[in-house]
Amino acid sequence: MVLDAVGWLRYRSAGWVARLLWRIARWVVVAGVRVLCDAGRGLRWWLRRLGPYLVASREYGRVIDHARDHDHPYAERRFLLARRRTVYTRLVITAGAAAVLPAVAYGFVGAVAAAWGGWWVWPLAVALILAPFAAVGRGVRRAGTLTDTAPAALAGEGVADRFPMADAHTRAEAAGAVLAALAAEGISADGGEDVRREAWGWRVPVILNGGTPAAVVGKLAAIEGRLDVAAGAVLAAPDRQRRARVVLRILARDPFVPHRFAPHREPGSGTIREPVVIGRRMDGDPLAVSLDGVHVLVVGVTGAGKTVTLAAIGDALTACPDAVVWDLDPIGSGLDLLGGAVSRRERTPAGIERALADALAMAETRPRLLARLGMGASWRASRARPALVVVIDEYPRLTPRAKDLAIGILRAGRKARVTLVMATSEATSDALGEAVAEMARAKVMLACRHVDVRLALGPSKLEEGWHPHRLHAEEGGSIEDAGRGYVHAAGNRDPVVSMITPPDPEQVTSDGDARAATRPVIDADTLTAAGVTLAAAAPSGGAGHPRETGHPGMAGGPFVPRPRDPAEPGRDRRGVDPETVIDILIACDGLPKITTADLLARLATLDTRYSRWTGETLAGALRPLGIAPGPVRIGQRVAKGYTPPEIANAWRAWRVRKI
Template structure:
């Protein structure tokens, strides 16, 4: 059917006469359901009309006195909320943790300490907050009093009007939404769609936001409670109906989308006290905007046992570590802040009156800014033979000190002092060490803790042949910055990622963008939770200035009794010459003895355990049976030994409890020869 084109209709202009108007008012006739009305928009109202409307509005609202009372009531509520600052809720949560930890004395005591800390912090916060309020109130009251006294009646009247007007502005009623323009969409419906966490204005909305996001990803939740809100985002407590917190961690990337978080902005911490509970941290900004300044550490002002400030934790708590009796390792990819971390630790150690610092780096400059304050410093790949010599001497000192403990009255562990200092060797670029140097490090790790001959390692990645099980089991303090996922397993252990340790979600610096350089997860040294820490950086100029002051004040040196008992000196390092390389199988067999403290004999299985972890060549290949791989290594050992000495007897020897090789046999083959 064809529709005829519509024709434009010219509306007539009529003259309407009002009852109270002497002049006719002209307007456009509007047809509406058969009725005609004349319209006059509000914007053409006269000034007089507006004044009348204003007077009417003020009269109806009793000169806004009710609005002003409501406004100052709201301000009082905001002040009271600031006085508490969420401490009430945090204390309640901490007390719940105490109940949940019953049966685990360590966890319960830690939770109780947390309650006490929060109560003390709330008390201090209230004192400061009240003092600030009192100061502002006194200042404003004095200014108002002076104004009233000196200004006269009109000034007082004006001040009163301003006071009422400000209160009325703060207390004006909410805008009544019209049906066509409500101005607000309800976001707390029972089963609505997820919404960005940035839209949450209070704890209830934040909890609902997270609940919706979890439900949208198929995660069954029993309870969601918003904890504290930080400058960087929210801390949310979640209890699951089924599954484990590992499910949350696995879906962290997917949850960031409905929550509208930055990439890698959702962190999950399972609670050890409850399998069903986890803490989610929604990181919307940088938690480390307000970093503390570099602590002032005067020469010889510290001791190795002291807890020193090194970093800031993302929840605002200071990261304080004691290095007494601790071997440690730092892993961070290129641009991840490994050098920053090592130099921050070096700054602490070189300020201790009872610690000698050894700086070894085969691939870089090591602690170059602190060079003046270290006891021995060897850097460069061409100095590998000197690094090996230093490590050999440290191993001998560690063994010698074990025999001196009783004589010096030190019980089971060496007690560091100015007279008998501890020794800490900081070794950067550990994977670049020679196999012999690595074996020496493993040996020191095994015997050095009680002798306080300690090792701190650093590397860009943790590969199986460089950071083997022997190292991972011997090191108590582990620091991982931006790194690979496999580094988590190699250093923190299997299951660490599922427990919230995710340094693989940190990003190294790129160009001028620092990204997450200097940030790390810490396991050990009193740090038990998978929280991000950021180390306090030190500029090279600051390091050199501090090192010069410490050198001028005098640094400790290894005690004579340890050196004499070990039969070593560090004065002859410039005379050390490189030695000829041994065939690989022979060298690995000798290093197996070295790594295990040079026992008189070792079984074939014990030797091969070290060899398979130190070299991919002799580790089982693909589906190769370990027994066949060990036989392959032993066959190569016999052939290479025959090349060195055709008369060498490389048959394994039997003794009670095992079968293998004697150290004297391997030593005869591995006797050092000039390069």
């Protein structure tokens, strides 16, 4: 009985072990076959993509056919050349990888086998080789297709509802999703060349088969829904060289993280004659803006970052030894952060009017000095003769007279390198005044209203993808899109979002103190001709620059005659001839005293019409200013003449009353 029970247990145990071993063997065989099938499927997947990748057919095939079909030989040659370079590069890389990687793997496995030995090393090597292909093949098997995972709409299977960009892992998949989303919105397009994955998302150029880029721009919100991305995450920029080409940028993450401060700028390290960097574009390029003779308008609602933008511009300019910066703010603290680097600050309405009157006087008189100084058609900024940039925050809060003066500078300042940088919360004519937006050639559009885009940039810019109204200003404790915007200026004509990089508050204060000792001053020729003194123009809370006190015209250089052929000037209703007075101040050349005979001789070298003048004619020209000739002592000689500083002061007083 007992022996029978033991035999029965042995029989049952042997059967159970056999069945277990059989099941394990069957699972191993099935898994091995499945792995081999997946590896073969993955290898086929790689090979099917390797050929088009090597010949760059996905990137350049359609655009070359499009250029050939529409008879664009130049574009066709350009794309063929780009394709040839791409194919050569890819062939070299692929050949190198095919030669190096197997050799490295074989050497590694051989080293392991030599160190530890055993038959298991080589099967392990085979398994490691098959694993990547098997992983890809398993994914393809689960997807149920060996073709591209492009949306069904591209294959003619109907239009799907959504084409999530989160599911795009290759350039072909990203282009397919975008094209399908456009097709779902009734926009026919072909995949463009140079689809790229960026740090912030995808850059997908497309070529429209019909219609205009405005059709794409007008449906951005719907396209965002089709692609299942965040609101405002799709940006469209028409190609200015090819009307049918539109570049779509799909943001998957914030392109400006981490946030950075502007780099430290040593005193005198820049120049206004070159574009200054005030931020960075979302594509990673520096945001460089030319301020040499360019008026700038900054538009943004409260919290959009106007003060940050002005601080970035001021920090860049005060590091230039050929630029003088004035700071005017009727209600705020302006550029106080820059400390002594700013040459003049005004906070009261009267002070702002005086500063703008002085700037306008320089803008109107500098062009008359160009020929004499050998500068050509416009003022060339230098350390000895710097440009003047007047920064105005809260422009709409200026008085009517100050706005009139600012408009005068906008009209006359470009050639004289006397320019304005103005910030406003809205671009309406009631806020800005007469044609201010049109005369400012560089515009920084921060988060603003829809109507501000139309007024500042023009209605057509909305259809071209300029959408600062889709940005969000700072609100509560969230900075949102503060400091971000679109910049429309020379070298920045594409609707690409940029980030203004402000100066480090701790660093810029010490920088301002260092720059104060070396900041430039307006040249004596300009001040003398304009009748401007800067004795009271020191930054608030500090002493003025030593060379900015007293009458600035005393240090003028030797008189150099200049030929010119001026039009006959008209007289003011008070009897003052502005052009003649300016010529007289130029002829005086900063001298403390001058005789009537010497002044008439100098005037004759300026213009032949002065060669017929007499002492009575000269006295009559200066009489409306309250200036009369008197005895002057020059060395040991006493003769009838004038004191040029008195003429300059009278001229400045007359200009203030007139303006």
